[in-house]
Amino acid sequence: MKRAGRDDEVEEAARVFHRIRRRAKEPSEAQRQFAELHAQLQGQVPPGFGVAAPEPEPAEPTAVVDDFLPPELRVPSHDQVEGKMMPWAQPLVLDGEMVACAGCGAYRGWLILSTRGEIWLRCRAGHQQRETRIDTAWYNRHSGPADATHATFEDCLRHLGH
Numbered sequence: 095m096k097r098a099g100r101d102d103e104v105e106e107a108a109r110v111f112h113r114i115r116r117r118a119k120e121p122s123e124a125q126r127q128f129a130e131l132h133a134q135l136q137g138q139v140p141p142g143f144g145v146a147a148p149e150p151e152p153a154e155p156t157a158v159v160d161d162f163l164p165p166e167l168r169v170p171s172h173d174q175v176e177g178k179m180m181p182w183a184q185p186l187v188l189d190g191e192m193v194a195c196a197g198c199g200a201y202r203g204w205l206i207l208s209t210r211g212e213i214w215l216r217c218r219a220g221h222q223q224r225e226t227r228i229d230t231a232w233y234n235r236h237s238g239p240a241d242a243t244h245a246t247f248e249d250c251l252r253h254l255g256h
Contacts, residue, residue: 170243177209179216180237181254186215188227197221205256208233218256 121129162168182204186193194201195217205216206228213228244250 169240175243176247177207178233178237178240179205179207179250179254180233182206188225193225195219195221196223205251205254206233206237208237216256220256 183202185202186204186206192201193204193215195215198217198219198221200217200219200221203218206225207214207216207222208230211230213225213230213233214222215225216222242250242253244253
């Protein structure tokens with residue numbers, strides 16, 4: 095008796111699935127409306143299609159405008175600058191060793207100068223020493239954007255408080 099009940103359930107489920115499949119095969123209302131609109135528009139040509147476009151009228155010549163920045167806002171390119179410098183207030187540690195000034199022993203408050211592919215360190219007392227463990231790439235990674243340009247080395251030192 096139980097077996098017959100289960101068979102009836104299976105047959106009913108199969109009938110429901112067949113109805114669903116039949117409905118899925120039929121086009122939806124939106125698909126029917128699209129097909130009707132497509133049939134109406136078939137063979138129609140949009141206005142102006144196939145007609146040669148009119149020749150454009152010659153335009154008046156426009157004034158040539160220099161779109162580059164005015165001279166007072168331009169920043170010199172790298173080949174126009176003799177060098178760059180940045181302050182380095184904290185101790186400078188390279189290869190596990192703290193760098194100290196060869197002249198006075200200072201180990202903080204440096205100015206790091208980058209010029210002609212070389213790096214120089216300048217202490218507050220004005221002693222300068224070349225630093226071979228730092229290269230231009232290191233300088234570029236650690237320096238921020240330039241906030242000013244100066245005509246002379248002394249002007250730049252004054253600007254940075256040295």
